[in-house]
Amino acid sequence: MHRFYAPEASAAGELISLPAEEVEHLSRVLRLRVGAAMHVFDGRGREFEAVVESLTKIDARVRVGSPVVSAPELPIALTLAQAILKGDKMDDIVRDAVMLGAVAIQPLLTSRAEVSAAALERGRRRERWQRIAIASVKQCDRAVVPTVHEPRSLGDLLQTSRDGSPSAPILMLVEPGAAPQAVPVRELETVAPPQVTLLIGPEGGWSPQEVASVPPSCRMVTMGGITFRADAAPSIAIAALLAHWRLL
């Protein structure tokens, strides 16, 4: 069953419009027609049966039907705070983090990431990653669309946590030997916290200054003694944490 993102969907019987990108996907890519059956999800966890009731090049209206069950969400609100990598590597990272159940992606500007906030803004990268997150949700049967936040610096993120705003635990993935206080995954609490932010560094890893800047409340974690390529690290780290917490 094809699934579409319809943030307006809220109750059976309504006639709602789909967002422009969903209209494009529905009519040009999948070539669905009036009368076609589908599912729509609101991006906040609810999903419904639906039927196309009218269709033009720029507008698709669908009649919302009965609620249906989506893939269950994880019992942990995981934010991936990912140092921005070169080229299009972030695309796969966003896609896989969404499939693994992350509720938010926080792109991070770090000292070794060769990219500026201005360049990201010009390239409308955040908007691109948000679209990828929606596409990934459509594929993996979730009904929650994770938020891709505006890129911010590591220092800014750590300052916010230091100021005592939402005190979700922060885990920072570091390379073996990067910090004496780092522990392997197996030494973390075996019970999953309700929320967690996972920091993953850029190609070449965190700088020594970045590692030193981390407050004691942020735990440093290694994947045993293993070093990864930067673009494989986030999905490997998320999978390892979820398995450690017995969520896989």
Added chain:
Amino acid sequence: MHRFYAPEASAAGELISLPAEEVEHLSRVLRLRVGAAMHVFDGRGREFEAVVESLTKIDARVRVGSPVVSAPELPIALTLAQAILKGDKMDDIVRDAVMLGAVAIQPLLTSRAEVSAAALERGRRRERWQRIAIASVKQCDRAVVPTVHEPRSLGDLLQTSRDGSPSAPILMLVEPGAAPQAVPVRELETVAPPQVTLLIGPEGGWSPQEVASVPPSCRMVTMGGITFRADAAPSIAIAALLAHWRLL
């Protein structure tokens, strides 16, 4: 410290030749010269200091020095039996499986993999994957070079296991709902077996016939309720298993 694969290395004091590809890497890529210090590893777990003693376009001889410590091997001999994916996706899979500590890669011919043994042979794909495995070992500080086996069919692999040859447990990753007997990772034994073979399917998953052909001794496993893109599945599954066994 640059690391080179030197299968001839066995004791301090020896003068040994490097394989042709390592000569290429040493002289043309890294532009090292006579007198350069390096490490050499034998591919079977031993590593030594070494110094370049003579160098031509086609030959590099190095004097083997004191033994050094490599990255520790996992206490589990994990074979990744991976359905062959399209294009160059196997390259990253081999690279990451080696970084995650696999001791062997078994490429699998499956009913939904659009590739033949003859095409793989013509393209010398196994040789390519073996080279990638060596390159990955050089990056991740292991001193063991995993073997990339000749591609074989799933049926052939299962027949061998059914015939009672080496009885390492076999785990088959399946999509949620693909088999009623499948269990999530958290329901597996918490103690790592000494050996395991992990079967990962192709794009589109295993065919129903393939799932039905599996002997009862092979356990089917899901990653919770999560579905992945085919090329992300192997590293996610290996990471989840290693974390479940408290090896990360």
